[in-house]
Amino acid sequence: MLSVLRGVCLLACALISLAVYAQGPAVPPPSAKVIVPFTYETVYSFQGGLALVKRDKKYGYVDQTGREVIPCKYESYFPTEGITENLVCLADDDGFGFLDKTGKTAIAFEWDQAWPFAEGMAAVRFDDKWGYIDTTGRHVISCRYEFTLPFSMGLAVVMLNEKHGFVDKTGRVVIPLQYEEADSFSEGLAAVQLNKRYGFIDKAGREVIACKYDLVEPFTEGFAGVETNHKLGYIDRTGKEIAPPKYDLDFPGGRFAEGMAVVCLNHKWGFIDQNGQEVVPLTYTGAGDFQEGKARVQLNGKWGYIDKTGQLVIPLRYAKAGSFSEGLAAVQLDGKWGFIDKDGREVIPPAYESVLSFSGGYAAAKLNGKWGFIGK
Numbered sequence: 484m485l486s487v488l489r490g491v492c493l494l495a496c497a498l499i500s501l502a503v504y505a506q507g508p509a510v511p512p513p514s515a516k517v518i519v520p521f522t523y524e525t526v527y528s529f530q531g532g533l534a535l536v537k538r539d540k541k542y543g544y545v546d547q548t549g550r551e552v553i554p555c556k557y558e559s560y561f562p563t564e565g566i567t568e569n570l571v572c573l574a575d576d577d578g579f580g581f582l583d584k585t586g587k588t589a590i591a592f593e594w595d596q597a598w599p600f601a602e603g604m605a606a607v608r609f610d611d612k613w614g615y616i617d618t619t620g621r622h623v624i625s626c627r628y629e630f631t632l633p634f635s636m637g638l639a640v641v642m643l644n645e646k647h648g649f650v651d652k653t654g655r656v657v658i659p660l661q662y663e664e665a666d667s668f669s670e671g672l673a674a675v676q677l678n679k680r681y682g683f684i685d686k687a688g689r690e691v692i693a694c695k696y697d698l699v700e701p702f703t704e705g706f707a708g709v710e711t712n713h714k715l716g717y718i719d720r721t722g723k724e725i726a727p728p729k730y731d732l733d734f735p736g737g738r739f740a741e742g743m744a745v746v747c748l749n750h751k752w753g754f755i756d757q758n759g760q761e762v763v764p765l766t767y768t769g770a771g772d773f774q775e776g777k778a779r780v781q782l783n784g785k786w787g788y789i790d791k792t793g794q795l796v797i798p799l800r801y802a803k804a805g806s807f808s809e810g811l812a813a814v815q816l817d818g819k820w821g822f823i824d825k826d827g828r829e830v831i832p833p834a835y836e837s838v839l840s841f842s843g844g845y846a847a848a849k850l851n852g853k854w855g856f857i858g859k
Contacts, residue, residue, distance in 0.1 A: 508851050512821075512832040516858035518845055519549040526854040527564035529843035533571070533584060534856065535564035542573060544586075547845065549856070553586040561596060568600040568618060579607070581620075590620035601633035604652060615639070615654075624654035635667040638686065647675070649688075658688040669701035672720065683707070683722075692722040700737040706744070706757065708737030717744065717759065726759035740772035743791065752780070754793075763793040774806040777825065788812070788827075797827040808840035811859065822846070831857065 511517055519526075525537040533544040536555060543555035544566075557573040570581045570589055580592030581600075596608040604615045604623065614626035615634075630642035638649040638657065648660030664676035672683040672691065682694035683702075700708035706717050709728060715736050716728030730736065731747040738744065743754045746765065753765035754773075769781030777788045777796065787799035788807075803820075805813035811822040811830060821833035822841070837854075839847040845856045 509834060509836075511848075511850060511857065512834045515831050515834070515848075517855060518547065518858050519545055519856035521848075521850045521853040521855035523854045526839075526847045526856065528839050528847060529845050529856075530564070531566040531569070531584070532843065533566050534845075534847070535560060535571075536854075544571060545856075547843065552584070553582055561598070563599055565599055568603065570600055570605075570618065572597050572599045572605070581605070589618075590616065598631075598633050601635065602637065602652075604634045604639070606631040606633060606639070613641070615652075623652065624650065632667050635669070636671070636686065638668055638673075640665045640667060640673075649673070658684065658686075666701060669703070670705065670720070672702050672707075674699045674701060674707075681709075691720075692718065704739040704742065704757070706739050708744075715746070717755070724759075725757065726755055735772055738772075740774065741776070741791075743773045743778070745770045745772060745778075754778070762791075763789065771804075771806050774808065775810070775825070777807050777812075779804040779806060779812070786814070797823070805838075805840055808842065809844065809859075811841050811846075813838045813840060813846075820848070830859065 523536045523538050527535040533546055536543055536545050538555040541555040542557045542560050543551055544553035546552050557575055559574040560572060569584055572579060572581055575592050577592040579594040579597040580588060581590035583589045594607040594609055598606040600618060603618055606613055607616055609626045612626040613628045613631040615624040617623050628641040628643050632640040638651060640647055641650050643660055646660040647662040647665035648656055649658035651657050662675040662677055666674040672685060674681055675684050677694040680694040681696045681699040682690055683692040685691050696709045696711055698710040706719055709716055709718055711728040713732060714728040715730040715732050716724055717726040718724050733747045736745055736747060742757055746753060746755050748765050751765040752767040752770035753761055754763035756762045767780040767782050771779040777790060779786055780789050782799050785799040786801040786804035787795055788797035790796050801814040801816060803815040811824055813820055814823050816833045819833035820835045820838040821829060822831040824830050835848040835850055837849040845858055847854055848857050
């Protein structure tokens, strides 16, 4: 469940919002290509060629031409906006179901709740119990569990009588339901809680890293963040500490990205490498993960970007800044958002009230209180 919480936190941080509006209706800058008109209350990034949109309090999907291929008539979506394995998870008055990319019903709307598909299986809830269906809608694992997570690496977390374990795709319990908490497998290991302490098990159920931590994060790039006495450190897959728990607990700490991890101590931010060495000194007042070779950093209330040597390659001049995605990063100047390239050139001038990062060649943007999509 830790990765689910992180996913929610990351999703919340991805939505860069602002409550500053210009006098009179604003217009897009001439350099921006408007792909989807600014008519929606909420939008999410493109995934698999479709993007979730909301209008008049109803949800639907648009394609990359701006065509509403799934009309905005659905009540809800859960728990992510993504299209997975060519199916989208939505809800109408009858419950949750699944549509294909053309908007045709693929699996009937009959479930009380559902997760999107992962590895050919989707968790569904009926009469307050969870089970799994396949992509044909066949009930593969009966609804008998109190809680489930999506499949990862062939196994899924299930909970019964407040104990967590793992089942395979036939429903066979392969790791006993004995843990107080459990997370999905990542890089071959899963975080579990036993006697109120966290560690890691492998797919055979062996405890390969002892349950001795206050909290742990999933493994990324061969390392995991661990918490002891309200301090953050890092271990490798053998359990060896590459960085002792001495850093402050603050987002986005707890994971490696592109060989580096953000760390914070006494409200100062920097980066460590995979040997635990502080390769970028802890001198900044804010920082974000490395993405596409650059990381955003803050000093004296302004944001800019450094490379992996720690050199400032884009000046500290922005009020806010996002991570690079598809070669562009969102930046805020004078209360408006735009995009720069990796040389710091203004590709799309700041003109928007809010934006999301580029995904699939397009970025969500908000203008005059409504959302749409722009291209590069």
